[in-house]
Amino acid sequence: MTGTDHNNPLQPSSAADSDHDAEQKAQRHQQRQQKLKEKVDERIAAATRDKGLLLVITGNGKGKSTAGFGMVCRTVGHGMRAAVAQFIKGSWACGERDLLQQHGVAFAVMATGFTWETQNRALDMAAAQAVWQQAKQYLQDPAIHLVLLDELTYMLTYDYIALEEVLDALTTRPQGQHVVITGRGCHRSLIELADTVSEVQSVKHAFDAGIRVQQGVDW
Structure with missing residues (x-):
């Protein structure tokens, strides 16, 4: 039919x-x-209202530092200054750092590497304090539009840097300056102080399947 x-x-x-x-x-x-x-x-x-924002990116998933560096790139793309303090990370190559330093982004790097590699608390604490002193200078400079404190949360967990000192530096920074903090297990005081908090959760990770970290993706 x-x-x-x-x-x-x-x-x-x-x-x-x-x-x-x-x-x-x-x-x-x-x-x-x-x-x-x-x-x-x-x-x-x-x-x-306009104000300098404090943003926290925490959680156990991949991509926290990547998100922070994305905001650094955005800042630089708008012709504004940014600075980065990298805690935990070692002296090995960092694609973001290699690129952004070419565009005038200041970096302070804790070049001792991961704490499970150094196994030396005194050395790690001294290295953390050296980076933190430079970070505090960034947090006092009104010409710097955005500061990334990458993996800072670990420094508070390990008591390498005093929480009260961090809170004081954040609350007394220039009024229009933005700050991004990344890392797992962010202290509740920072979460309460923050304007924006994002939690990155892990669903799957290639490393758990025995796949090595990949250049351009993981570092």
């Missing part, structure tokens, strides 16, 4: 009915999007 089966309730009775259904769907979609737009516009209109 060819043509329209008028005894089949599942088949549209005509092309006009199909067009009508499509038009109704389009109208409902437009109405939903208009309501969404109104809500977004309300929130944008209500956000009237």
